[in-house]
Amino acid sequence: MGEKNFPEVKIPDTFADIDKWNTNRRSFLKAALVAGAASQLTWFTSCSAKLEEANEYLTAEQSTVLKSILMIIFPNDGNGPSADDLNTFGFVLWTLGDALKKQEDKDYIIEGLDWANEKSQEIYFEKYSELDDEQKEALVKQFTELAWGKNWMSVMVTLTLESALLDPIYGGNTDEKGWKWLEHETGLPRPTEETRVEAFFEKNKPFAL
Amino acid sequence: MKDVCVIGSGAGAGPIIYELSKAGFKVTVLEKGPWIKTEDFTKDEMTVTRRGAYKPSALDEPQVTDKPGTSGFKATSSVDSKRDFQNGSCVGGSSNFMSAYFHRLKPKDFRLLSEYGPISGANVVDWPISYDDMEPFYTKVEQVVGVSGKVVEHKHLEPRSTPDFPHPPLITNEIADWFIEAGKNIGYNVIPAARGIISEPREKRKACYHSNYCGSYGCSSDGKSSSRAALIPDAMATGNLEIIPNSKAFKLETDGNGKLIKAHYYNESGVAMTIEAKTFVVACQAIESSRLLLMSKNDEFPNGLANNSGQVGKNMVFAGGGGGSGYFRYDELSAEKVEQAKNKNTFVNQCIKDFYEIEDENFDLCKESPTGKVKGGTIDFLIEHSAPMPKGIRNKFVDGTLIYGSELKEVLKDYFTAQRRVRFEIFCDWHPNDDCFVTLDDEVVDKWGDPVARVRTGFHQRDIKVGNYLADRAIEVLQEMGAGSITKSINGNPPSNLIAGGCRFGNDPKTSVLDKNCKAHEVENLYVTDGSFMPIGGSAPHTFTIYANSFRVAEHLKKVL
Numbered sequence: 001m002g003e004k005n006f007p008e009v010k011i012p013d014t015f016a017d018i019d020k021w022n023t024n025r026r027s028f029l030k031a032a033l034v035a036g037a038a039s040q041l042t043w044f045t046s047c048s049a050k051l052e053e054a055n056e057y058l059t060a061e062q063s064t065v066l067k068s069i070l071m072i073i074f075p076n077d078g079n080g081p082s083a084d085d086l087n088t089f090g091f092v093l094w095t096l097g098d099a100l101k102k103q104e105d106k107d108y109i110i111e112g113l114d115w116a117n118e119k120s121q122e123i124y125f126e127k128y129s130e131l132d133d134e135q136k137e138a139l140v141k142q143f144t145e146l147a148w149g150k151n152w153m154s155v156m157v158t159l160t161l162e163s164a165l166l167d168p169i170y171g172g173n174t175d176e177k178g179w180k181w182l183e184h185e186t187g188l189p190r191p192t193e194e195t196r197v198e199a200f201f202e203k204n205k206p207f208a209l
Numbered sequence: 210m211k212d213v214c215v216i217g218s219g220a221g222a223g224p225i226i227y228e229l230s231k232a233g234f235k236v237t238v239l240e241k242g243p244w245i246k247t248e249d250f251t252k253d254e255m256t257v258t259r260r261g262a263y264k265p266s267a268l269d270e271p272q273v274t275d276k277p278g279t280s281g282f283k284a285t286s287s288v289d290s291k292r293d294f295q296n297g298s299c300v301g302g303s304s305n306f307m308s309a310y311f312h313r314l315k316p317k318d319f320r321l322l323s324e325y326g327p328i329s330g331a332n333v334v335d336w337p338i339s340y341d342d343m344e345p346f347y348t349k350v351e352q353v354v355g356v357s358g359k360v361v362e363h364k365h366l367e368p369r370s371t372p373d374f375p376h377p378p379l380i381t382n383e384i385a386d387w388f389i390e391a392g393k394n395i396g397y398n399v400i401p402a403a404r405g406i407i408s409e410p411r412e413k414r415k416a417c418y419h420s421n422y423c424g425s426y427g428c429s430s431d432g433k434s435s436s437r438a439a440l441i442p443d444a445m446a447t448g449n450l451e452i453i454p455n456s457k458a459f460k461l462e463t464d465g466n467g468k469l470i471k472a473h474y475y476n477e478s479g480v481a482m483t484i485e486a487k488t489f490v491v492a493c494q495a496i497e498s499s500r501l502l503l504m505s506k507n508d509e510f511p512n513g514l515a516n517n518s519g520q521v522g523k524n525m526v527f528a529g530g531g532g533g534s535g536y537f538r539y540d541e542l543s544a545e546k547v548e549q550a551k552n553k554n555t556f557v558n559q560c561i562k563d564f565y566e567i568e569d570e571n572f573d574l575c576k577e578s579p580t581g582k583v584k585g586g587t588i589d590f591l592i593e594h595s596a597p598m599p600k601g602i603r604n605k606f607v608d609g610t611l612i613y614g615s616e617l618k619e620v621l622k623d624y625f626t627a628q629r630r631v632r633f634e635i636f637c638d639w640h641p642n643d644d645c646f647v648t649l650d651d652e653v654v655d656k657w658g659d660p661v662a663r664v665r666t667g668f669h670q671r672d673i674k675v676g677n678y679l680a681d682r683a684i685e686v687l688q689e690m691g692a693g694s695i696t697k698s699i700n701g702n703p704p705s706n707l708i709a710g711g712c713r714f715g716n717d718p719k720t721s722v723l724d725k726n727c728k729a730h731e732v733e734n735l736y737v738t739d740g741s742f743m744p745i746g747g748s749a750p751h752t753f754t755i756y757a758n759s760f761r762v763a764e765h766l767k768k769v770l
Contacts, residue, residue, distance in 0.1 A: 187252025187422035
């Protein structure tokens with residue numbers, strides 16, 4: 001699944017474009033199914049840069065906020081990989097689908113995305129997706145000065161770190177870019193499809209899901 | 210009917226399982242967790258630490274910690290605090306995930322009261338056995354379980370019946386030499402620390418392959434001397450051993466005459482089952498062992514099994530002390546030292562035992578001591594583990610402020626590539642006291658509906674003073690090495706994985722739960738062989754002594770069964 005083999009769908013430019021986008025999204029999903037990839041993890045891991053708005057966990061608006069905030073946490077600044085380079089977005093989607101992560105923790109991530117939008121409208125009278133880059137960065141900075149926002153941002157930073165430092169098998173750390181940047185040599189054996197966390201729990205059932 | 214039912218399969222159970230199976234007894238093991246095979250262990254942080262696959266979920270098996278604070282004790286469930294004392298829940302128990310620093314206790318540890326006198330606010334006692342009683346079994350652990358190291362003479366070297374360890378020392382990072390040299394410069398003996406990890410292959414086990422992910426991770430070569438890798442395979446080969454994984458014992462039943470007749474357990478489907486045996490050995494790790502006894506109430510033992518004395522759960526101890534660290538920045542080192550520091554090998558395996566007994570006229574506690582001496586402890590030196598997530602998390606905050614963006618990336622890049630962190634760990638006595646004990650919680654239950662352990666973790670201020678004294682000696686070594694940004698953390702927070710006491714052994718049934726052979730005073734066929742027996746943990750990690758004591762009890766059982 002290295003190559004994109006289904007239509008590209010752009011993030012809606014304005015909220016008014018959502019309907020149109022949804023139509024495209026359905027087309028996209030259909031194409032993805034035809035490609036036999038819709039339910040595969042690699043679907044997220046390889047192609048998320050094109051797909052952030054088309055997933056079963058987030059609305060287009062939430063996806064747009066998430067993508068943007070991840071790039072603020074790990075920007076493309078010439079010092080190592082960015083969140084896009086690491087596929088942090090795809091990794092977060094994997095996390096949102098991870099049966100081993102508590103639903104309340106997953107809900108918390110999504111609530112934060114909605115909260116970002118609400119704050120944006122309170123402060124700038126516009127949805128987050130309509131802010132310019134400076135406004136987005138200013139808003140995120142404001143989050144970190146509020147108790148709730150700081151906690152949420154801390155969770156997002158941890159997820160970003162996971163996407164940079166954990167094994168690429170979980171969708172982040174694309175091509176080991178995080179490890180290479182930080183000159184990290186991982187321990188062996190690495191997880192395989194037979195030993196990755198879901199398979200480990202399925203086989204060993206250390207505790208009930 | 211089985212001869213022996215062992216509950217648990219870690220370091221306290223392994224030698225019993227091994228010795229009794231080999232002696233021809235029919236042994237059944239109830240192990241709460243799964244049987245994870247060597248090939249299923251990886252160095253995957255997602256599995257091991259982010260999703261915590263080797264210990265029970267706090268939702269399934271919570272514990273309540275009753276922790277001292279400025280306004281008294283405050284109890285919190287691990288569901289809320291995310292902190293508990295659960296460790297390796299699988300065949301082999303937490304011995305699968307130990308760092309395996311194997312220090313023997315010293316003769317004086319066995320007679321602490323006689324050597325150093327009573328301490329106000331601490332329940333110090335002499336052990337009912339001597340170091341000489343334990344020595345053959347330390348040797349047995351070294352030979353059967355497998356220990357690597359090198360014996361060197363020093364003033365606190367304990368008597369040994371063998372000249373050296375059966376396996377040579379593991380390969381270390383050359384930073385080990387920096388510690389040794391710095392120690393020499395300031396007059397401290399930095400000496401090799403033995404590890405329960407084999408440096409060369411033996412039987413079906415491969416040698417340590419220096420994955421640089423060790424503590425917390427299962428071993429993929431079986432080089433780490435876990436009960437699972439070192440003892441259980443030979444026991445299985447006898448045909449006398451049956452291990453029932455995913456089986457949680459919840460009650461031990463007596464016949465009304467002080468004799469155990471069956472263990473009740475939940476099988477993997479949650480169905481309550483029973484097993485009968487002639488003798489029962491409990492080794493669930495100290496907190497859970499006390500809990501099991503407290504849960505086993507009946508008319509004969511209304512306060513819990515073997516608890517008519519009211520001693521079960523009392524005098525819990527942990528490892529006292531703490532740790533600290535310092536940093537070597539590559540731009541401040543010679544090219545040669547940078548190359549050494551960048552070597553990925555994280556093993557240092559050096560320690561200081563000069564202060565196992567402290568005799569220092571400038572130390573307050575020595576001034577108060579009639580002999581001028583007080584019990585001290587062990588300093589271990591380490592290099593930060595390789596696993597990257599703890600390093601990343603460590604750098605999320607700068608001066609208490611969450612960082613992100615280019616600042617976060619710069620800090621990460623600098624931390625990972627421009628410096629190396631070295632660490633020290635301090636082990637001193639955690640003095641048993643009236644505010645450190647296990648009871649059953651009145652409200653919180655586990656997934657089977659049973660009351661969970663409530664652990665009060667009061668500590669003695671003396672342990673903080675001794676811990677700080679030792680940490681300051683370690684810091685002197687780091688300073689002499691030229692490390693920067695040195696910090697220490699010595700406090701009364703109990704380590705989650707170094708747990709002992711709760712069923713301590715002794716000659717007086719009124720003040721102890723077990724006799725000197727670790728048989729319950731009040732029950733004729735109940736033994737407890739994890740760290741529960743220890744009246745004090747000694748100033749070292751407990752596992753080596755737990756292994757040795759379990760071999761000692763196994764020897765007794767072979768004679769009496």
